[in-house]
Amino acid sequence: xxxxxxxxxxxxxxxxxxxxxxxxxxxxxxxxxxxxxxxxxxxxxxxxxxxxxxxxxxxxxxxxxxxxxxxxxxxxxxxxxxxxxxxxxxxxxxxxxxxxxxxxxxxxxxxxxxxxxx
Amino acid sequence: xxxxxxxxxxxxxxxxxxxxxxxxxxxxxxxxxxxxxxxxxxxxxxxxxxxxxxxxxxxxxxxxxxxxxxxxxxxxxxxxxxxxxxxxxxxxxxxxxxxxxxxxxxxxxxxxxxx
Numbered sequence: 001x002x003x004x005x006x007x008x009x010x011x012x013x014x015x016x017x018x019x020x021x022x023x024x025x026x027x028x029x030x031x032x033x034x035x036x037x038x039x040x041x042x043x044x045x046x047x048x049x050x051x052x053x054x055x056x057x058x059x060x061x062x063x064x065x066x067x068x069x070x071x072x073x074x075x076x077x078x079x080x081x082x083x084x085x086x087x088x089x090x091x092x093x094x095x096x097x098x099x100x101x102x103x104x105x106x107x108x109x110x111x112x113x114x115x116x117x118x
Numbered sequence: 119x120x121x122x123x124x125x126x127x128x129x130x131x132x133x134x135x136x137x138x139x140x141x142x143x144x145x146x147x148x149x150x151x152x153x154x155x156x157x158x159x160x161x162x163x164x165x166x167x168x169x170x171x172x173x174x175x176x177x178x179x180x181x182x183x184x185x186x187x188x189x190x191x192x193x194x195x196x197x198x199x200x201x202x203x204x205x206x207x208x209x210x211x212x213x214x215x216x217x218x219x220x221x222x223x224x225x226x227x228x229x230x231x232x233x
Contacts, residue, residue, distance in 0.1 A: 009158070035221050045208065045224035091160060095221075103149050103168040104214025105176070106222060108161040 002027045002094050006109035013082045014117050020067070021077040021112050023092035029053075031097040034075040035106065036066065039089040048090075051075060052097070079114075087116045121145050124209050124225035131232050137196040139228050141209030149214055150192035151222070152176075152184065155206040167192055199232045206230075 003026040013019040025034065036048040051059045051066045059066045067076040079086055090113075093106040125140035143150065149168050153161040153176075163176030165184040173184050181203060185193045192211075196203055206229050210222035 004160075006160075037221075043206070043227045045210075045222070047221050050221065093161075093221075103166060103174075104212045104220065105149075105151060105163060105166055107163070108153075110158055110160040 002029070002032075002096065002107045004092050004094050004107055004109035006092055006112050008112045009110070010113045010115070012115050012117060013079075015084060016081055018078060018080045019082055019114065021079070021090050021092075021114065023075045023077065023109060025073050025075060025092075025094050027073075027094065027096070029096050029098045033095040033097050034066065034068070035093040035095065036064070036075075036077045037091045037093065038086075039091065039111075041088070045091075049077070082116045084116050084118060087114060089113050122209060122211055122223050122225040124207075124228050126228050127226065129228055129230045131196075131199050131230065133200060133232055135196075135199045135232075137199045137230070137232075139194040139196075139207055139209075139230070141192045141194070141211075141225055142190055143192075143211040143223070144190065145211060145213070145223065146189070147211035147213050147223075148189075149212045150186065151210045151212070152182075152192070152194045153208045153210065154178070155208055155227075161208060164194065199230075201232050204230060204232045 005024045032053045034051045038046045049061045063080045065078045092109040122143045151166040152164045167173045167186040183195045209225040
């Protein structure tokens with residue numbers, strides 16, 4: 001079974017600074033994908049970034065980067081130059097990509113609430 | 119430009135009522151999912167469906183059932199609502215191809231309160 005752990009219930013960061021949100025995972029699958037989603041107070045879920053387990057380079061999308069350390073089973077999200085609009089709940093998620101009957105379902109972590117101070 | 123639509127944003131039901139939560143997607147996705155979101159627990163999978171009339175239990179199916187009679191519609195049913203089913207319910211659909219950032223498209227959620 002897959003498990004995702006986000007150990008930081010809440011994080012605070014000053015505007016324009018960088019912040020790292022932690023995510024560790026546990027799986028016996030050889031091929032898997034890791035995702036980060038943002039959920040503002042409006043409740044919508046916004047896809048941020050994806051990392052495949054066989055990708056050798058860390059994924060980046062604008063101010064978001066995923067610090068993927070396969071041996072440590074960690075997939076931390078780094079947000080550079082934080083903005084007030086980054087205040088939201090952030091979820092790490094994992095998908096089995098070994099084929100079979102996973103049907104692309106995602107397993108989510110508990111979430112981290114990020115607050116950006118002006 | 120709405121792609122996954124959940125019929126209600128807020129819902130208040132009484133204990134013991136049968137509750138239907140509806141989800142419709144217009145992207146021709148094969149896979150659809152129902153999650154519930156609770157503080158400190160994240161999103162937990164209730165049921166998912168990979169084809170019309172096909173369904174599988176997720177991690178917390180007790181007290182719930184689902185129906186998928188048409189590809190675009192996936193319904194979550196609370197047979198006899200209880201107060202511990204008060205939660206935010208999120209529907210999602212996906213076009214799953216192994217590898218690649220084919221994640222989910224989510225609906226806007228239904229906040230259900232059972233009194």
